[in-house]
Amino acid sequence: MVRLMYLVLVMSMRLAVLAQKDYEYPTLWNPSTIATSSVDYADGPAKLKGYLAYSNATIGPRPAVIVYPDWDGISNYERFRANLLASMGYVGFVADIYSQSVQQGPSLPAANRSALMAPFRSNSSYFRPRLLAALSTVRALSSDIVQKDKIFAIGYCFGGGGVLELARAWPNTPGLLGVGGFHAGPLVTAGPKAQPGNPLRINAFIGADDPGVTPDSVTAFKDEMEAANVTWAYYNYGRTVHGFTLLENPVWNGDKNVSNGYNAAADHASWWALRGILLEVFQLGNTTNPYTSVGGAYDYQTGIAGSKLMSA
Numbered sequence: 001m002v003r004l005m006y007l008v009l010v011m012s013m014r015l016a017v018l019a020q021k022d023y024e025y026p027t028l029w030n031p032s033t034i035a036t037s038s039v040d041y042a043d044g045p046a047k048l049k050g051y052l053a054y055s056n057a058t059i060g061p062r063p064a065v066i067v068y069p070d071w072d073g074i075s076n077y078e079r080f081r082a083n084l085l086a087s088m089g090y091v092g093f094v095a096d097i098y099s100q101s102v103q104q105g106p107s108l109p110a111a112n113r114s115a116l117m118a119p120f121r122s123n124s125s126y127f128r129p130r131l132l133a134a135l136s137t138v139r140a141l142s143s144d145i146v147q148k149d150k151i152f153a154i155g156y157c158f159g160g161g162g163v164l165e166l167a168r169a170w171p172n173t174p175g176l177l178g179v180g181g182f183h184a185g186p187l188v189t190a191g192p193k194a195q196p197g198n199p200l201r202i203n204a205f206i207g208a209d210d211p212g213v214t215p216d217s218v219t220a221f222k223d224e225m226e227a228a229n230v231t232w233a234y235y236n237y238g239r240t241v242h243g244f245t246l247l248e249n250p251v252w253n254g255d256k257n258v259s260n261g262y263n264a265a266a267d268h269a270s271w272w273a274l275r276g277i278l279l280e281v282f283q284l285g286n287t288t289n290p291y292t293s294v295g296g297a298y299d300y301q302t303g304i305a306g307s308k309l310m311s312a
C-alpha cells in the first residue's frame, strides 16, 4: 500500500512536471501582421532551431535584434520579446543555445537547466561559437528581410551573460552594433576580456538587489569596460532582484531572502531604455534633434510597424 502510494506520488510529481504549462504571455501586437517561423541552423555537430519573427506589414529589410534565452532555453518568454520587437518594426530572432535535442521551456527541471548551462558558463571556447552561430544565421537571412548592417543582441540571465561574451569575442562582426544583458549573469568572464578598441555599445540592466551580482563583479565589469575603452552603460534598478523582466515571476515583495521576482517598474524602464538605445544605434531617431524627437520604427498602439521605418 505504502509502495503503491509512493508510486502514485512519484507519478503525479512526474505528471506535474510534464504538465507544467508555459506562461501565456499577452498578445500586445497585431497577430495578423507578425510572421513567425523557425530557422534551423548549426554550430558544428549541434543542430539548433531559432525562432524568427518580423512584421510583414512592412516592406524592405529591417534592423534585427537577437534574443538569447535564459537558463530554461527557448520558451514563450523569449518568443514574447521577439514578437514585441517584430511589432516595433525589427526582426526578432531567438537564438537556440541548447540544441533541438533538448526539451526546452518551463517544464525543464532546475537540475537539468544547471547541467545544460554549466559547460557554456565555464568554458568560453564552447559558448562563444554557439553565440556567434545565431548572429551568423541572422546575417545569412534574406536581405529582403534583414538590414544586415544593423544588428543588436539582447539576452536574459544566462543569455544576458551570453551577450556580454558575444561582445567580448566578436566585436568586429559586420553589422553587430551593440548588446544588452538583462539580469545578466555573470558580468565577468572566465575567458578573454574585452579588448581595447571594442566598438560595440555594451549595456547591462541589473537589479540592485540581485544576489547573484556582487559589488566585486560590478567593479570588475566596469573596470573591464573602461580598460577596453568601450562605450558602456550599467543600469542599476533599485529595489529589484534577479529575473525582474519575467512577467511569469511573482512580483517581488521586498524580502531580501527572495532572489527572483518581477518588478514592473524596472521591466518597463529597462525596456524603454533598450528601445531608446535601438533608435540611437540603428539611427532611426531624428539625429538632428535627439532630445525631443521620437523618430523610430513603429507604432506601439496598433502594433503595426511601418512608414517611419521605411523612411528612416
Ligand SMILES: *[C@@H]1O[C@H](CO)[C@@H](O)[C@H](O)[C@H]1NC(C)=O
Pocket: 031, 032, 033, 034, 035, 036, 056, 057
Ligand atoms: C503576415 O503573417 C501573418 C501571420 O502568419 C499572416 O496571418 C498574414 O496573412 C501575413 N500577411 C501578409 C501580408 O503576408
Ligand SMILES: *[C@@H]1O[C@H](CO)[C@@H](O)[C@H](O)[C@H]1NC(C)=O
Pocket: 103, 107, 108, 109, 112
Ligand atoms: C533531465 O536530466 C535527466 C538526467 O540527465 C534526464 O534523464 C532527463 O531526461 C532530463 N529531463 C529533461 C526534461 O530533459
Ligand SMILES: *[C@@H]1O[C@H](CO)[C@@H](O)[C@H](O)[C@H]1NC(C)=O
Pocket: 123, 125, 126
Ligand atoms: C572547452 O570547449 C572547447 C571547444 O568546444 C573544447 O575543445 C575544450 O575541451 C573545452 N574545455 C573543457 C575544459 O571542457
Ligand SMILES: *[C@@H]1O[C@H](CO)[C@@H](O)[C@H](O)[C@H]1NC(C)=O
Pocket: 196, 197, 229, 231
Ligand atoms: C576610445 O574611444 C573613443 C571613441 O569612443 C575614441 O575616440 C578614442 O580614440 C578611443 N581611445 C582608444 C585609446 O582606443
Ligand SMILES: *[C@@H]1O[C@H](CO)[C@@H](O)[C@H](O)[C@H]1NC(C)=O
Pocket: 255, 256, 257
Ligand atoms: C532571511 O534569512 C535569514 C537567515 O537565513 C533569517 O535570519 C531571516 O529571518 C530571513 N528573513 C526573512 C524576512 O525571512
Ligand SMILES: *[C@@H]1O[C@H](CO)[C@@H](O)[C@H](O)[C@H]1NC(C)=O
Pocket: 286, 287, 288, 289, 293
Ligand atoms: C528633426 O529635428 C529637426 C530639429 O528639431 C527638425 O528641424 C526636423 O524637422 C526633424 N526632422 C524630422 C524628420 O522630424
